[in-house]
Amino acid sequence: MTAPLVDFAAFSAASQLAIAVFIGLAFGFALERAGLGDARKLAGQFYVTDFTVLKVMFSAIVTAMLGAYWLARLGVLDLARVFVPETYVLPQLAGGALFGIGFVLAGLCPGTSCVAAATGRGDGALTVVGMFAGVLATGLAFAPLRAFYASTARGSLTLPQLLDLPYGVVVCAIVAIALAVFRIVERWERRAA
Amino acid sequence: MNRTLAIAALVLGALAAIGGSPYRAQHANVDAARLARAIAHEDDHVTALELAEWIRDRKPRLRIIDLRSEREFATYHLPRAERVPIEAIPSTPFARDETLVLISDGGAHAAQAWVLLQSLGYRDVYFLRGGLGEWLDDVMSPAKPSDLTRYFGGVPRATGDEAAYGGGTSAAVKAMRRRGC
Amino acid sequence: MSGAPLAADDVREVDRAASSHVQVTRAYADPYVAGVALGLVLLAAFVVMGRGLGASGAFASSAAGVVSAIAPRRAATNEYFARYLAGDGPWRDWLLFELIGVILGGFFPSILAGRFRFEIARGPRLARTPRLALALAGGALMGTGAVLARGCTSGLALTGGALLSVGSWLFIAVAFASAFAVAPLVRKAWR
Known part of the structure; x- marks a missing residue:
């Protein structure tokens, strides 16, 4: 039997939702413990003083990437059954650009804004409200956006496919880049302090 | 602590570089008897009219996979269809709970992709029996127009081959039909 | 601080502490350790559910739910919201429950660590x-x-x-x- 367990264990709908809450709890806990409920901490990154966000995000990506690769390699996890977010070049470029502006204005991202709101911060609550309004408004105005939204679709394209490199080589390269980036930002933080 | 984490990441990453492919997709597992039964029971395909109903009724988790070339896809494709080249089929991780419908020009590539996906463990997969030609003939320009024809903006067939296609389809589609797709 | 009345000096001490945010709160975790923990949570989601984490999807799902409650026809014909209304409906969405977990997972530890505070960062x-x-x-x-x-x-x-x-x-x-x-x-x- 290989993971994902959901394909084999036939969890009922209710138990899947219970798992969702449980995974969310751990997610929120990690974000809170890292201090990512504090908008000042997140915003500090864009003024080269506090790189907590980048460190947490990048080390989480590296951990899950290495874990997924090795579990798949050892036959525990079937990687082809894990849903890979799909690539839509232009919508993701435009969406990413808007998202970045919102990120710096709010000092929070969607997940961390929920943690900020849950730890008593008013700015977090307002970011949650803004997020909801933004999604609602964009959803209601979807008809004219539809063509753009569906444009430049590349399916579940991965970096190894794009670069025509073995999966493991890309994994190794990302680990190397992450460690190099950590070194650099540590130096910047020391300089800012 | 951080040093240990960094070293662990480096070692695991370096080993990954020489560790080989993590996908087991390449080693597909074919239950030939099961596939043969599915084919015999005609559980392997949908007709154009069935597919048209699925699209109209917004069947949940339906994905229409068009295997044709980018140019052919740009000329005409079914509503909600997405293009996935056949060589990308084995490495595209579709969700397990999705219903996949495969479309190619005449149906041969779609039928082959059906076997590939079955061998990779996807169960809810169908191909459009007669390919795009069947869609154009039975849904977009049938001899007797149905509700579905109107829904998709098709136009009933006039006499002979000079059918008029509606719904934004153009002379290029007519040409495609004449080529006998 | 027990029930004993505070001396004037003590009060000033507390004030100063509050204004410079030096309170009895536990320091945040090391970002790399927190990141590895977060990565393991993500990996657990891959292994158990075959999917990752999310946040904005929960917003989309609940927005779809709200639109569908107010204007069902509009929601059903809206291509963006319609897909969240399929299946078990927008309020039984996996990501929505995950996000509820995130909120609880942020709330309880912040109380335990003495970091919960009504403020505007x-x-x-x-x-x-x-x-x-x-x-x-x-x-x-x-x-x-x-x-x-x-x-x-x-x-x-x-x-x-x-x-x-x-x-x-x-x-x-x-x-x-x-x-x-x-x-x-x-x-x-x-x-």
């Missing part, structure tokens, strides 16, 4: 009202961006980053680049 030169306006505007921009990009920092960047999705890395690069580009313009808000 803002830069030293920014008043409360403009800070809240920025939060609202920033949230709305992120909402629109997340719809277009089909995800946010959790669902697209973290999840897809770990699975080497091209779109995810594209999103990470562009989002950070645009944030760095805009940061000098809103320097007053944070510095």
